[in-house]
Amino acid sequence: MALLVIPHKFHYLPQPLSQSSLSLRAPRLKYSSSTCLTAKSERTELVEREKSGAAILWFKHDLRIDDHPGLHAAAKHRTVVPLYVFDHRILLRFSDEMVELVLLAVEDLRKSLVERGSNLMIRFGHAECVIQKLVKEVKATHIFGEEEAEYNMRSLVDIVKDTLTSEPLIDWRPEVVLWRAPFCGLKNTEVSLPSYNDLKKLQCHYDPPLVPPRLHTFHGALNWGALPSIDDVRKFMTDYLREGKESWLTIKDISADSVLWKQPVKIVKSSVDVIGDLGLSQLEGSCQRIMLKNSVFGTTEGNIVAGGTHVVLDALDAYLRYLEGTTRDDWQEVHKRLQETESRKGASFGALFGSALQVGIISRRRVYYEAAKYEKEKNAGFLSSISYSTATVTAAVETVCSMEWYWLLALRSQANNEGSFSSRFWRWNGYLVQYTVVGREGPAVLLVHGFGAFLEHYRDNLCSIADGGNQVWAITLLGFGKSEKPNIVYTEFMWAELLRDFIIEVVGEPVHLIGNSLGGYLVAIVGGLWPFLLRSVVLINTAGNVDPGYTLMLFSKGRKISGAAWLGARLVLQYLKLSLRGLVKSCYPTRTERADDWLIEEMLRASSDPGSIVVLESVFSLNLAIPLNHLLDRLQEKVLVVQGMKDPIEDSYSKVAMFREHCASVMIKELDAGHCPHDECPEEVNRIVLEWIATIESRQKVVGSS
DSSP, X not given: OOOBOOSOXXXXXXXXXXXXXXXXOOOOOOOOTTOOOOHHHHXXXXXXXXXXXXXXXXXXXXXXXXXXXXXXXXTTSSEEEEEEEEOHHHHXXXXXXXXXXXXXXXXXXXXXXXXXXXXXXXXXXXXXXXXXXXXXXXXXXXXXXXXXXXXXXXXXXXXXXXXXHTOXXXXXXXXXXXXXXXXXOOOOTTTOOOXXXXXXXXXXXXXXXXXXXXXXXXXXXXXXXXXXXXXXHHHHHHHHHHTTTTGGGGGGGSOHHHHHHHTTEEEEOOSOOOOGGXXXXXXXXXXXXXXXXXXXXXXXSOOSOOSSHHHHHHHHHHHHTGXXXXXXXXXXXXXXXXXXXXXXXXXXXXXXXHHHHHTTSSOHHXXXXXXXXXXXXXXXXXXXXXXXXXXXXXXXXXXXXXXXXXXXXXXXHHHTOOSSSBOEEEEETTEEEEEEEXXXXXXXXXXXXXXXXXXXXXXXXXXXXXXXXXXXXXXXXXXXXXXXXXXXXXXXXXXXXXXXXXXXXXXOSOEEXXXXXXXXXXXXXXXXXXXXXXXXXXXXXXXXXXXXXXXXEEEESSOOOOHHHHHHHHHHHHHHHHHHHHHHHHTOSSXXXXXXXXXXXXXXXXXXXXXXXHHHHGGGTOOOOSXXXXXXXXXXXXXXEEXXXXXXXXXXXXXXXXXXXXXXXXXXXXXXXXXXXXXXXXXXXXXXXXXXXXXXXXXXXXXXXX
């Protein structure tokens, strides 16, 4: 698959950092025109500069001093100025509970740095402006920051670098050095990424976590800044939103459940969640959290482990030792929350510790190290790369190994961008989601794929629709393609909320929302629950049905993963791997050559990703019972149905007839194609879509001017 290079360049540490070998590139300094150095004297000057120059350690999603390669690199400098910036571009991505978590972590980070002879500078504002000012104040030669997988964070690092380069008042060029803390000595991951199974085998030879070094603090007069309260941060964000920027972020608070409560649809809580092989019984009724004096759940909602590194490590010990029991109140609380969050086997670890891992209170390598240490204690020093002795150890190891692999996959995908469109990654609820955008102006269009596909399924639609004067986005839904496949329960409403948040956070304006198959049904949900996010809807061989007699449906808020689903998903996966080529070709009846080797191989590749089996299990619990005519009731004049009439999956003639009879204002286009017309006959679909967008846009201009 060929993807385009992203427009931002970064300077990376070429080798993963370890305790025994910390390899940094020599700084590239900017000298005045009167400076003349030989190669030997220049190298000497660079070494002396590194020893004498100050370093800024920019904390972002690495709020710890334990297992911190950047801290070790910065500690080689004469003085180190640790910095955390409350930047709205970072904070807007977090829920209120996550902001509380960040505050607790920043407080603990400052305390830990003070104990090491340093401090933590705290600032509010744009990171590039804060760093630019601080570089001049302390005469810093290096800025150390963690390498990021998210596109917006990579862009922020690039903005910092460009700001420093364009600063006319300094006579040197500070180097922005990016670090990473991998499990083991993987090299050239941007060129060659090991399979997930190979990565797990490599963990047996992991680099041990780094012990915090002693730091040399800056001895000049610096204003380190006060530790803010949650009210201070809320005021900072409120003032920003009052400026009219991204004010519709509040729409994210309108969940699918809250909207459906107002619709003629009842939502009921399931009395029991499936716990899996742990053998845990769910407590009946709603469980009210008991706030303990030494609770590790320090946020208001109390849904996640919160605090500093020591707090998280203590909770991790309790989690790993679940089967041993305990008399400690704080450990009992962890065990209770483990039961409450085990919606499926192993899901509790990500639910409890995923947020701490996301903001870097604890590293993935540290989690693996602690799990491996406990496993060795139980097994006479033996550590297996195949299976583990307890379900909690398995959950911890599988979660962090999966997170590591998808993080590396995101880096590789963005480093190797070639072709007509780029690969970018956005973090949603802590998980990496792939997306792309083509075009710089015009109406926004968002393309959504079907079950088992990915954004590249629109390979011949993206550029053509963009060339028609549109800005075209495409997303790979969580659980598919190169997007992360976490151990969660996947539902149609979860995916719909992901699309809602993507439109709000990434696109930033109402869109023409286009979906194929399951993606079409998800598009219909978004249109039915949050219609103000859409300019129009295009359904291409959509899943779901038209039901004129629909009055009331009963929905279960908690989905059960039954034993039949567990077994069925594994049988389906094996069947797909053996029969995928024939199944896909049957969906392209008029142009079977479009179901080419690249498409089949990419589908097979994704089916082997960590977590793919969990996504397949969701097939058995998806509920597409809300009919399309009900979801699209308020949007019918803005709905286009594109139907391949040779669809082998469903009766296209019956579906079109139902649309015509019960959705009179919906426009319908019939094509001589199968289940995926957009890829089977892209030229024809692109023409239809462009004409549709032009019609809707002109209609809305007339309405707006009247």
